Every structure is written in structure tokens, then in C-alpha cells.
Amino acid sequence: MRIHTAFALALLLTTGAQAADTESSATRIPDSAITQVTGLRERALKDDVAYAITEGLTSEIGARLAGSDNDLKARDWMIAKFKALGFDKVWSEEVSYPRWIRRSESAAVIEPFAQPLMVAALGNSAGTPKGGLETEVVRFESLAAMQAAPDYLVNRKIVYIANPGMQALKDGHDYGMAAQVRVSGPASAAAKGAIGFLMRSAGSDQNRIAHTGVTHFEDQAKAIPAAALSSPDADLLDHIFARGKPVKIHLDIDCGMDGSYTGANVIAEITGSSRPAEYFLTGGHLDSWDAGTGAIDDAAGVAITTAAAHLIGQLPQRPARSIRVVAFANEESGLFGGKAYAAQHHTEIGKAVLGAESDLGADRIYKLTATVKPEARAAIAQIAAAVKSLGVDYDAAAPGAGGSDLSAVHAVGMAGLSLHQDATRYFDWHHTANDTLDKVDLEQMRQNVAVYAIAMYLAASAEGDFGSAAGAFAKEADSD
Known part of the structure; x- marks a missing residue:
């Protein structure tokens, strides 16, 4: 009985000491x-x-x-x-990275109904050949649907992903889904043989202004032309597809990588x-x-x-x-x-x-x-x-x-x-x-x-x- 009591007392003292140490730290x-x-x-x-x-x-x-x-x-x-x-104190520290430049971009539906489209090239996009691309477009509801499709449906075509528009939310959590389409969609389409990529803009507005943003290619040599449509133009394209006829688009993007660049973080201290x-x-x-x-x-x-x-x-x-x-x-x-x-x-x-x-x-x-x-x-x-x-x-x-x-x-x-x-x-x-x-x-x-x-x-x-x-x-x- 005394052993148990001594043990309990020791445990109490140890626990108290640990609590005191935690409080002091x-x-x-x-x-x-x-x-x-x-x-x-x-x-x-x-x-x-x-x-x-x-x-x-x-x-x-x-x-x-x-x-x-x-x-x-x-x-x-x-x-x-x-x-x-x-x-x-004020100083700078060098930061090097690849340089991407944008010169111009345009797009239009050619068939079945001629319609101009408001687009913005995505950062790291490749440019189209001089004079642009004019080819059939294949539409997917989501990035996952495109990734699951057989390659032959995509090969030598422009992929369009009609992901749902973002909602205007306090925490902005819809952006994660839309940004994932933008960041990984073009490379996924290129891996299936696509020669171009379009998506609904990653934005919560209904303005006829497209949202740019970066996309990512592991191998820039395999990059394809990639652009975002303004939300109203994505709606327009959806309505055209709903007619059940083949859709052909002209896409003309003048942009691309231009070597490397050394910038800097600018740092200041109080x-x-x-x-x-x-x-x-x-x-x-x-x-x-x-x-x-x-x-x-x-x-x-x-x-x-x-x-x-x-x-x-x-x-x-x-x-x-x-x-x-x-x-x-x-x-x-x-x-x-x-x-x-x-x-x-x-x-x-x-x-x-x-x-x-x-x-x-x-x-x-x-x-x-x-x-x-x-x-x-x-x-x-x-x-x-x-x-x-x-x-x-x-x-x-x-x-x-x-x-x-x-x-x-x-x-x-x-x-x-x-x-x-x-x-x-x-x-x-x-x-x-x-x-x-x-x-x-x-x-x-x-x-x-x-x-x-x-x-x-x-x-x-x-x-x-x-x-x-x-x-x-x-x-x-x-x-x-």
C-alpha cells in the first residue's frame, strides 16, 4: 500500500512539474x-x-x-x-525564372455560326502557327471527363472544357477547382494529342472580359496554345454546341517563352x-x-x-x-x-x-x-x-x-x-x-x-x- 501511495505521490509531483514546465515554456x-x-x-x-x-x-x-x-x-x-x-534596411535578392511574353490573341467560331470570341492567352501558353489554327473543337463538361476520354476524340483538335462558372463567395473556395482546370488542363489535353485548349475563365463575373493566369507544362517543348474564354463567350459556345453540329474555331495567339530573366525580391526592414x-x-x-x-x-x-x-x-x-x-x-x-x-x-x-x-x-x-x-x-x-x-x-x-x-x-x-x-x-x-x-x-x-x-x-x-x-x-x- 505504501508503494502505491509513493508512486501516486511521485506521479502527482511529476505531472505538476510537467504542467509548470509547459506553462513556463x-x-x-x-x-x-x-x-x-x-x-x-x-x-x-x-x-x-x-x-x-x-x-x-x-x-x-x-x-x-x-x-x-x-x-x-x-x-x-x-x-x-x-x-x-x-x-x-532596404535590399534586394535575385530571383531567376523563364520569361513568357504575350503579344496578341484572338478567336472566333467559324462553323456552324460565325461569332467572335473574347479570349486571353494563359501564361506559359505556346503560340499558334502564323495565321492561327482553324480546326474542330471537342467539348467536355469537366477536366476529369476530358482526361477519361479516348485519345482519338481529342487528337488534332482544340479541347474546350466548359467547367461551371465560379460563384462569388466570401472564402473564394470555387477558385481551387477552376484554377486546377487552368493549371493542368492544357498539358493533359496536349498529352492526348490536342493542338489547342480553351476553357471558361476562372472568375466569378459575367463581364465579357477573359481572365488570364498561369498554366503548367512539364516540358515546354510540348506546350500547346491555351486560352480562357470570358464567361459570356463560354455560354455562347455552349449554346452553339447545343445545336448538335460540329464546331470549328479559329484561334490565333502570338505569345511564348523568351529565354530566362533575373528579377529580384525587394526587401525592407524595421x-x-x-x-x-x-x-x-x-x-x-x-x-x-x-x-x-x-x-x-x-x-x-x-x-x-x-x-x-x-x-x-x-x-x-x-x-x-x-x-x-x-x-x-x-x-x-x-x-x-x-x-x-x-x-x-x-x-x-x-x-x-x-x-x-x-x-x-x-x-x-x-x-x-x-x-x-x-x-x-x-x-x-x-x-x-x-x-x-x-x-x-x-x-x-x-x-x-x-x-x-x-x-x-x-x-x-x-x-x-x-x-x-x-x-x-x-x-x-x-x-x-x-x-x-x-x-x-x-x-x-x-x-x-x-x-x-x-x-x-x-x-x-x-x-x-x-x-x-x-x-x-x-x-x-x-x-x-
Whole structure:
């Protein structure tokens, strides 16, 4: 009986010691930092720096297709802007990638009824032969239906995938399905012998404007001409097919690969007060597609995070850690900037204590999620409580990779914070000529700046870390 009692006492003492160790190792945000964010929030809600940056990039530079002349102009512009805003450090890191160029595109139904079609060539598409293609089109309801079809139905034809149009949704989840058709559809069609590819645009609008976006070919030598139809033109083509007659289309695309290009991630830092080597990682991507002026995708993201960091830099007492803002290179064609950053900094990934990128426009942030070590959950809850008054809910059960480019950095071990923006309007304009400054709502943008500034400041002030380490979140990253 005494043995059992002694064992129980030892177990109780051990459990108590473990609980005490867990409590002492838990990451927390000090009360002194919490008290600072009220003033930070009020300044952010009146701040115009984010809007000014977005206006400047779209008015003075415009479209920023990776590898174009405007790519270099945008980098120089952003370096100058970071310096003018008083960031303590500003530098760039080279990023190399294949360069794709667009010159022109057109399409028309030839038979059975002559009709012009509004199209946009997809990034990495091959061009048509001079004079274009004129051949029969075979229609499939979905990517899966095309992939399951016998090759002879597709061979020497243009494939058209009439996937259903996207719905305008707050979380934008329809985009995943549509983007999968765009990214893998042309290569799948080419493997079956198709000589061209058309799809309904990956967008939620009914404007007669097509949405571009990247597609992927493992072997660029096997690339075929690929384009997206505006949603009304996809409807028109569906109506023509419903007549039950063979459909022939003329497709003329002048585009293609043009060697390689060396761009750069532009990086700026607000130096922390006591642990400057560690930092909160944030930013957006500096490149855009070439149709609009890249206001919501993603001048706004660069602007929001830059403005939030700038506000923190103006505080009389800075947080312990630094705030690092990255204007990433060439996200649109395959996360090249994010992947390059991850490759260059993976051996010191523990210094990036937490990261959040803005890349879904400028409408209101409504939800916060995170992927951190268990001992840091309470600190994330503190951040969530601080932004609750701004209309941001916390979903503790959902993961957070940090954002598009930061997904690559998260994959090598950075803890991730995702600040989810309302995407209801976003996919109406995404990757189109309608991606312009008038789509940015100033009050909603200010709310974004406030949320980012609070989250950055509190995370950079935390006592303890969020779990960033080489390979720390490999399982979560693999399942994203």
C-alpha cells in the first residue's frame, strides 16, 4: 500500500512539474504590448499610406508582368518607396525564372455560326502557327471527363472544357477547382494529342472580359496554345454546341517563352529594439498580369503590409523583433519569389518567428487562422482578441500557411498566420483588365492595415516563439 501511495505521490509531483514546465515554456504576449495596440489601431484606421502606394504603383508603373520592362521599373520604384518611408534596411535578392511574353490573341467560331470570341492567352501558353489554327473543337463538361476520354476524340483538335462558372463567395473556395482546370488542363489535353485548349475563365463575373493566369507544362517543348474564354463567350459556345453540329474555331495567339530573366525580391526592414535578428515576415507580390494595372493583385497586398510596418516604425517604443516586408518577384507564374526566399533563408528559418502575406485584394479581413506550435496557441488567441473589435473572428481549428508566397517559406519551417480577406468581389476582377485602382475601397484597406499592424506588433513583441524551425511544419505543409 505504501508503494502505491509513493508512486501516486511521485506521479502527482511529476505531472505538476510537467504542467509548470509547459506553462513556463508557453509563448505569451506581455501586457505592455497589448496596451500599445489601441493607439496603433486608431492611427491605422486613418492612415492613407497603403492607398498612396497602391495608387503610385498603378499610376506610375501600371501592369508588372514578370520579366517585362515594368518589372524592373517596379523594383526601382519599390526600393525608392521603402527608403522614402524610412525603413532601416532596404535590399534586394535575385530571383531567376523563364520569361513568357504575350503579344496578341484572338478567336472566333467559324462553323456552324460565325461569332467572335473574347479570349486571353494563359501564361506559359505556346503560340499558334502564323495565321492561327482553324480546326474542330471537342467539348467536355469537366477536366476529369476530358482526361477519361479516348485519345482519338481529342487528337488534332482544340479541347474546350466548359467547367461551371465560379460563384462569388466570401472564402473564394470555387477558385481551387477552376484554377486546377487552368493549371493542368492544357498539358493533359496536349498529352492526348490536342493542338489547342480553351476553357471558361476562372472568375466569378459575367463581364465579357477573359481572365488570364498561369498554366503548367512539364516540358515546354510540348506546350500547346491555351486560352480562357470570358464567361459570356463560354455560354455562347455552349449554346452553339447545343445545336448538335460540329464546331470549328479559329484561334490565333502570338505569345511564348523568351529565354530566362533575373528579377529580384525587394526587401525592407524595421529593426527590432532588443532581438533584431529575429523578425515577423510579411509582404505581397510585386508582379502582376499584364491586362490591368495590378491594383488588387497585388499592389494592394504590398501596400497594406508596407503601411502596417511603417506605422510600427513610427512608434516611440518598437517591438523586440524586426518587421521584414518582402515585395516578392514573379508569384503569378509559379511562386518564384517565395521559393527563392525559402531556398536562400531555409537554414535560418527559425529567425522568421511568424509570417503573414496579403494577396487577396483589399477588402475586409474577417478571419484569422494559424499554424504554430501548441505552446504558442495562447499567444495567437491574444492576437485574435486584439483584432476582434475590427470584425475578425478566430478559427483555432483551421491551419494558416501565411499566404501565397509564404506557403513556400512555411513549407521549410516558418510558423504561419493567415489573415483571410473577404473574396466576394475579388474573383470578378482577378487576372483581368478590370484589376484597376477603382476596385480598392479605402475604408476596407485601412481595416487591413490595422489588422496587420496589430498582428505584426504583438507577434514581434511575444515572449517565446511560435515554433519556426527547419522542417517544423512539414506534415501540415504537405497537406496544404
